[in-house]
Amino acid sequence: MAALALAVVVAAPHFLGIYLTNVMIRALFLGVLALTVDLVWGYTGILTFGQSAFYGIGAYACALVFTHWGFGPGWFAAALVIAIVSAALVAWLVGLLSFYHGASPLYSSIMTLALPIVLVQIIFAGGTFTGSSSGLSGFPTYYWSLATWFVIAGALLVVVAAFAWLFVRGDFGRILIAIRENEDRCAYLGIPVSRIKTGLFVVCGAIGAVAGFGYAAFTDVVAPELAGFLLGTESLIWVALGGRATLIGPILGAIGIDVTSSYLSGSLPFLWKFIVGVAFVVVIILLPNGIASLVTGAWRRYKRHGKDGAAAHMHRETVTLVPAKGRGLEENLAADTSPIRIEALTCRYGSLTVLDGIEVEGRRGELLSIVGPNGAGKTTLMRCISNGSERSGGEVTIGGETIGRKSPQKIVALGVGRSFQNTSLFDSLTVGDCLRLARYRIDGARYFERSDKVALPEPALDILKATGLDRQLGLETRYLSHGMKRGLELAMVLATEPRVLLLDEPTAGLTKAERTAIGSVLTRLVEDYGLCVFLIEHDLDFVREISSRIVVLHQGKMLLDGSVEEVVSSDLVKAVYSGQETEAPA
Ligand SMILES: Nc1ncnc2c1ncn2[C@@H]1O[C@H](COP(=O)(O)OP(=O)(O)OP(=O)(O)O)[C@@H](O)[C@H]1O
Numbered sequence: 001m002a003a004l005a006l007a008v009v010v011a012a013p014h015f016l017g018i019y020l021t022n023v024m025i026r027a028l029f030l031g032v033l034a035l036t037v038d039l040v041w042g043y044t045g046i047l048t049f050g051q052s053a054f055y056g057i058g059a060y061a062c063a064l065v066f067t068h069w070g071f072g073p074g075w076f077a078a079a080l081v082i083a084i085v086s087a088a089l090v091a092w093l094v095g096l097l098s099f100y101h102g103a104s105p106l107y108s109s110i111m112t113l114a115l116p117i118v119l120v121q122i123i124f125a126g127g128t129f130t131g132s133s134s135g136l137s138g139f140p141t142y143y144w145s146l147a148t149w150f151v152i153a154g155a156l157l158v159v160v161a162a163f164a165w166l167f168v169r170g171d172f173g174r175i176l177i178a179i180r181e182n183e184d185r186c187a188y189l190g191i192p193v194s195r196i197k198t199g200l201f202v203v204c205g206a207i208g209a210v211a212g213f214g215y216a217a218f219t220d221v222v223a224p225e226l227a228g229f230l231l232g233t234e235s236l237i238w239v240a241l242g243g244r245a246t247l248i249g250p251i252l253g254a255i256g257i258d259v260t261s262s263y264l265s266g267s268l269p270f271l272w273k274f275i276v277g278v279a280f281v282v283v284i285i286l287l288p289n290g291i292a293s294l295v296t297g298a299w300r301r302y303k304r305h306g307k308d309g310a311a312a313h314m315h316r317e318t319v320t321l322v323p324a325k326g327r328g329l330e331e332n333l334a335a336d337t338s339p340i341r342i343e344a345l346t347c348r349y350g351s352l353t354v355l356d357g358i359e360v361e362g363r364r365g366e367l368l369s370i371v372g373p374n375g376a377g378k379t380t381l382m383r384c385i386s387n388g389s390e391r392s393g394g395e396v397t398i399g400g401e402t403i404g405r406k407s408p409q410k411i412v413a414l415g416v417g418r419s420f421q422n423t424s425l426f427d428s429l430t431v432g433d434c435l436r437l438a439r440y441r442i443d444g445a446r447y448f449e450r451s452d453k454v455a456l457p458e459p460a461l462d463i464l465k466a467t468g469l470d471r472q473l474g475l476e477t478r479y480l481s482h483g484m485k486r487g488l489e490l491a492m493v494l495a496t497e498p499r500v501l502l503l504d505e506p507t508a509g510l511t512k513a514e515r516t517a518i519g520s521v522l523t524r525l526v527e528d529y530g531l532c533v534f535l536i537e538h539d540l541d542f543v544r545e546i547s548s549r550i551v552v553l554h555q556g557k558m559l560l561d562g563s564v565e566e567v568v569s570s571d572l573v574k575a576v577y578s579g580q581e582t583e584a585p586a
Contacts, residue, residue, distance in 0.1 A: 056227020
């Protein structure tokens, strides 16, 4: 396919009789830059203003080496390596500072905003070495014909687009979309979100640098604007107008706007900027997914034609579900350490103490229900177990290892699986994609392909069968019923092979039959696989039926930790639930 596209690029100018100009060749290099912005922002949701910095680094690496050190095939290769390595290093540093566990998305946007500004100041401060505000020009380069440069720039764009196409269709592309849609859920499935974002930023930075390098070698001129914030913002506009998370949209957006701007900005200097600004606002309001969505939307409607209901939203999914081999959930049966121990746990938000001195040990093969009135601190307890930075004091030990300040993703690796009070999935991904994602921690993901098998532990397969999800693998999760979503979330959590399962109101909103089904799955997990389940539930009949032990929380303190009979017959618990007891005992 890439070869065919390359042939088209080579032959197109001759067949179309296109009059090649510098502007068109520059637009092709900028198309590559737009693709990297699309991967970072469109697919992964990282709003970056600083992709131009990498373009500038590539351009200046070329200009500086050819101006100050030398020119020839060896120097060309050396300059290209310097461009790629410097851009990758800067991207890695920015990634480390922007995507650490707990950093808000706003923070990474500010970092990427600062990057081109800082880089331009460095260029200004470089004096004659960098050419300061005038840049560098007239350095030796390959003075090939416009047709040759057109082929080089076109080939670069085609190759990058072809790899990007394979990449976004593969397993890893789904992970990028999952991070954009629900970063928290990814982290609680054990997916190393920070590492993936940083890695993507490094690769896209390096590709941006190659494009900038090519542009500088072609034009023989570099200026600080190539690394500037304005180009960074313009590249966002190309992607937004063309169509985020489509590959053709950003390419057409970059080429279309850059070429038209070059022709029209001379004759309509102010009006043209105004037209682009108005077009941007109109497209964002009327077509939030860009102009390409007109085509993709029409294509989807065509595919759906004649189909009704869920079938209309079903994607072709060739994945096969198979039983997971290896250690699996069964390993819990042989474990000799306590799955979970909570000691003197406290959690404060400012002056508000939400949890105070919680001491609980969860044993293997035990279903421990956590009950208490609204606001007692049950969900906060789940948060403190599954995220090391949530608690203010005390310690949580999972399978003999303390969680310290570990991130959710690292705590999943210790063996904690968590489902949320409000079902937390990925709306635009299919059931099959969600299951692949859930296995990322154990089975990894393919970069340029979709894996055709997903290995799952037996109980997860049972849930999928019981809920009919195994026949809906190609359906986007937004079209699932509430009960199916709950079932899928539980199957995904089990796919991570936890030893401790934290379930926050898993039966809320389910029918009686669905509640019974979930109850029998939980009982099996505990009895046959030795899992330790922490269950938050308001349905006390359900709690009574399936629990081995109950912990009662009230106003952040432990009121009681005992058997079902002890809790049910406790006058104190009755008083708390009837509202007579308002103060937690000291
Ligand atoms: N991030 C936060 N900042 C401040 N207060 C918080 C925060 N998170 C929780 N709280 C407070 O902590 C208390 C316990 O909340 P939590 O959600 O843990 O209760 P819960 O027992 O799970 O309640 P419910 O049964 O209604 O879900 C509440 O008073 C809540 O307002």
